[in-house]
Amino acid sequence: MLQSCDNIGNTARTAVFTTANKEWASLADPGNSGHGSLGIYAHGQTFGVYADTGSDGTGVVGFGGGSGAGVVGFGGISNGAGVTGDGDGGGDGVRGLASTGTGLRGTATNSQGAGVLAENTADGNALQVVGKAAFSRSGLLTVAAGSSKATQTGVALTSASLVLVTLQRHATGLYVLAAVPNVSGSSFTVYLSNTVSASTKVAWFVIN
Numbered sequence: 631m632l633q634s635c636d637n638i639g640n641t642a643r644t645a646v647f648t649t650a651n652k653e654w655a656s657l658a659d660p661g662n663s664g665h666g667s668l669g670i671y672a673h674g675q676t677f678g679v680y681a682d683t684g685s686d687g688t689g690v691v692g693f694g695g696g697s698g699a700g701v702v703g704f705g706g707i708s709n710g711a712g713v714t715g716d717g718d719g720g721g722d723g724v725r726g727l728a729s730t731g732t733g734l735r736g737t738a739t740n741s742q743g744a745g746v747l748a749e750n751t752a753d754g755n756a757l758q759v760v761g762k763a764a765f766s767r768s769g770l771l772t773v774a775a776g777s778s779k780a781t782q783t784g785v786a787l788t789s790a791s792l793v794l795v796t797l798q799r800h801a802t803g804l805y806v807l808a809a810v811p812n813v814s815g816s817s818f819t820v821y822l823s824n825t826v827s828a829s830t831k832v833a834w835f836v837i838n
Contacts, residue, residue: 767836770798771820778825782834783817790838793818798831806832 645656656663656671663671672679681689692700703712715724726734736746748757773780787793793809807821820832 765835768834770831770833771795773820773822773826773830773832775826775828778822779819780832781817781819783815785818785836786816787811787813787818787836788838789813792837794835794837795820795832797822798833801826801830804830809834 644658645654647654653674654672656668659665659668659671661667665671670679674680679690683689690701694700701713705712713724715722717723724734726732734746736744738745750756767785769782771780771782791811791813793811795806795809797804797806803824804826805823807823809818809820811818818834818836820834822830822832
């Protein structure tokens with residue numbers, strides 16, 4: 631690896647460059663690139679790093695030390711994807727596995743983006759869940775004895791929010807009349823058809 635390289639000494643990186651530095655790869659870079667210590671740093675016009683394997687092997691494996699990430703991807707300035715996975719032959723495009731943490735996590739830092747977008751363009755399931763599903767915008771609300779309504783606070787709402795509410799016990803003639811959002815107050819009030827003689831729980835779920 632002596633083509634246009636700067637591998638001089640044990641503490642220097644080993645790098646290879648093409649004409650005009652349009653493509654290059656750096657091995658064992660202690661921080662000369664300005665990105666900190668790197669095992670491999672590569673730049674290409676189409677792919678920064680491309681790896682494949684025969685049979686049923688894995689193209690790329692990443693292990694994060696401590697609380698670090700195994701693989702991190704940054705999208706390009708022209709709406710490029712940080713990480714793209716393409717599963718052929720029935721394989722998974724992207725697979726996450728965790729023994730104690732989260733198998734796969736997506737986070738959006740703006741109000742327009744989605745943390746995770748699930749889409750199926752062939753009329754199939756956009757999202758399929760095997761096991762329990764937990765939602766932070768859901769819970770139980772108690773209507774106190776002698777009352778016919780209760781208010782849930784601390785739930786950020788917009789004009790597009792839909793509040794769904796169901797009773798958690800059966801009582802003849804008792805049902806949910808309405809769930810009225812208060813967008814500015816980050817709350818909603820549940821109204822029942824009658825005053826309850828004993829505390830009664832309702833389950834709620836907010837969409838949008």
